[in-house]
Amino acid sequence: MKTPFYDIHKLFGAKMLSFYGWEMPLQYSGIVAEHINTRANVGLFDVSHMGRFEVKGSKAFDCLQTLVTNDISKLNDNQALYSPICHDNGGIIDDLIVYMINRQKFLVVVNASNREKDLEWIVKHSKSAVIENISDKTALLALQGPLAKKVLAKAVIGVNLDQLKPFDIAVTNIFGIECIISRTGYTGEDGFEIFFDSSEIDIWDKLMQVGSRFNIKPAGLGARDTLRLEAGLMLYGNDINENITPLEVPLKWTVKFDKKEFIGKEALLTQQINRKLVGFEILEKRIARHGNEVLMNGQKVGFVTSGSFSPTMKKSIGFCFVPMHVLPNQLIEISIGDKLYKAKVNSTRFYRRK
Amino acid sequence: MLMIEDIRFTKEHEWIIIKDGLAVIGISDFAQRELGDIVSIELPRVGSRFGYMQAMAIIDSVKTSSDIYSPLDGEVVEINEELLEHPEWINQSPYESGWIVKMKPSNMQAEEFNSLMTTEQYNKFIGEMKKEKE
Numbered sequence: 083m084k085t086p087f088y089d090i091h092k093l094f095g096a097k098m099l100s101f102y103g104w105e106m107p108l109q110y111s112g113i114v115a116e117h118i119n120t121r122a123n124v125g126l127f128d129v130s131h132m133g134r135f136e137v138k139g140s141k142a143f144d145c146l147q148t149l150v151t152n153d154i155s156k157l158n159d160n161q162a163l164y165s166p167i168c169h170d171n172g173g174i175i176d177d178l179i180v181y182m183i184n185r186q187k188f189l190v191v192v193n194a195s196n197r198e199k200d201l202e203w204i205v206k207h208s209k210s211a212v213i214e215n216i217s218d219k220t221a222l223l224a225l226q227g228p229l230a231k232k233v234l235a236k237a238v239i240g241v242n243l244d245q246l247k248p249f250d251i252a253v254t255n256i257f258g259i260e261c262i263i264s265r266t267g268y269t270g271e272d273g274f275e276i277f278f279d280s281s282e283i284d285i286w287d288k289l290m291q292v293g294s295r296f297n298i299k300p301a302g303l304g305a306r307d308t309l310r311l312e313a314g315l316m317l318y319g320n321d322i323n324e325n326i327t328p329l330e331v332p333l334k335w336t337v338k339f340d341k342k343e344f345i346g347k348e349a350l351l352t353q354q355i356n357r358k359l360v361g362f363e364i365l366e367k368r369i370a371r372h373g374n375e376v377l378m379n380g381q382k383v384g385f386v387t388s389g390s391f392s393p394t395m396k397k398s399i400g401f402c403f404v405p406m407h408v409l410p411n412q413l414i415e416i417s418i419g420d421k422l423y424k425a426k427v428n429s430t431r432f433y434r435r436k
Numbered sequence: 437m438l439m440i441e442d443i444r445f446t447k448e449h450e451w452i453i454i455k456d457g458l459a460v461i462g463i464s465d466f467a468q469r470e471l472g473d474i475v476s477i478e479l480p481r482v483g484s485r486f487g488y489m490q491a492m493a494i495i496d497s498v499k500t501s502s503d504i505y506s507p508l509d510g511e512v513v514e515i516n517e518e519l520l521e522h523p524e525w526i527n528q529s530p531y532e533s534g535w536i537v538k539m540k541p542s543n544m545q546a547e548e549f550n551s552l553m554t555t556e557q558y559n560k561f562i563g564e565m566k567k568e569k570e
Contacts, residue, residue: 097472108472108499109472112472112473113472113473113498113499114473114475114498115473304472304498304499308498367475367476367477367478367496367520368476368478368494368496368501369475369476369496369498369501371501390498390499391473391475391476391496391498393498398475398476398496418501419494419501
């Protein structure tokens with residue numbers, strides 16, 4: 083499958099990869115350069131492979147409030163929130179963002195890997211809300227980095243971007259074309275995500291043009307992964323899946339037990355938690371990968387869910403499951419190939435923007 | 437003693453040049469492009485011996501980890517220790533400052549060396565790989 087920007091990626095010299103069936107740019111100039119430019123200036127990401135559903139009608143609110151573990155009753159119009167959706171047993175089906183345009187109209191953005199599964203799940207629990215899959219008729223770009231606001235200010239007229247707080251939405255125009263802008267992202271930087279009709283691919287070139295004086299560079303999925311890892315953000319399929327609950331990973335804050343009901347509440351209330359996801363830094367120069375074993379005193383105690391090189395800190399970092407008693411700065415060992423490497427336990431959040 | 441100055445390639449994308457009786461070994465430009473940003477390397481110890489196509493070093497790029505294979509039977513006599521601090525040299529200069537090890541061939545015959553791919557053969561080989569990918 084291809085996003086509307088496939089030809090543009092090729093034109094920009096992207097090295098492509100297949101990501102859950104999507105032909106996506108892995109990198110253009112290089113993962114490290116794209117990562118550093120997004121932290122220093124601004125990066126433009128095509129994330130049109132993600133699923134986008136509208137949930138509409140008088141039952142839309144009830145439908146979504148029952149599905150998500152977070153509490154959408156706290157949203158005002160034009161605000162968004164992040165939440166897992168879970169099975170009855172608490173296992174995470176997906177993590178997503180719910181955008182409330184108003185009480186009768188929501189936009190839900192889900193992982194590319196879970197598009198079909200999520201749509202089926204939401205339709206099954208629709209409570210007669212109207213669900214429309216708008217993934218193919220819309221495109222989604224992410225503009226991320228400290229200079230993202232300056233770039234977008236050149237493209238959007240009539241919206242005061244300073245008043246658009248994190249997770250706020252504006253239904254507006256970009257270069258005169260209808261769009262939705264949200265102050266959200268997956269990089270740990272300030273930034274925006276822009277939804278618009280999939281025929282309007284010129285928006286990419288126009289953003290590159292107005293962004294050129296701010297050093298805008300396209301960035302691929304490779305940089306997106308290292309950016310989110312440094313920022314402590316979960317990646318579905320790597321760090322979370324249906325056998326993991328939000329209480330075992332740093333997503334406790336998204337589970338609102340004071341809500342009357344949501345799918346998975348009973349199971350999560352009574353779950354015995356005996357592992358937790360932490361960050362780690364390998365003290366030697368090797369990179370851990372998903373699935374590597376974690377050991378303490380020669381005993382296997384957990385496994386790596388994500389590992390990569392941190393371009394910001396120039397260190398080998400990652401996330402892994404460990405028993406509950408493990409504390410920050412404690413030493414663990416990670417098995418890579420046939421050798422053990424010492425690592426130090428850290429919070430999952432390695433990077434915090436100033 | 438072998439006196440072959442030109443370069444040969446393996447199917448695993450190592451290159452080898454024989455100079456003054458020693459084999460200088462690295463990875464090809466195609467390989468470094470495929471790996472992307474290289475961020476660390478684990479080198480063998482000087483004095484260790486490796487057989488033909490035995491794994492002797494490991495390169496980590498941001499996206500992936502790969503073994504580097506010995507293109508010949510021999511003993512490591514020198515390693516490029518500067519790569520430990522500057523693994524990116526393999527990206528920037530795979531045939532010069534990005535060399536990885538020098539080995540003393542235990543018994544390398546010209547025939548064995550010539551069984552590896554010439555530049556022309558290697559270019560054809562990677563051309564076919566690229567075609568298959570598309």
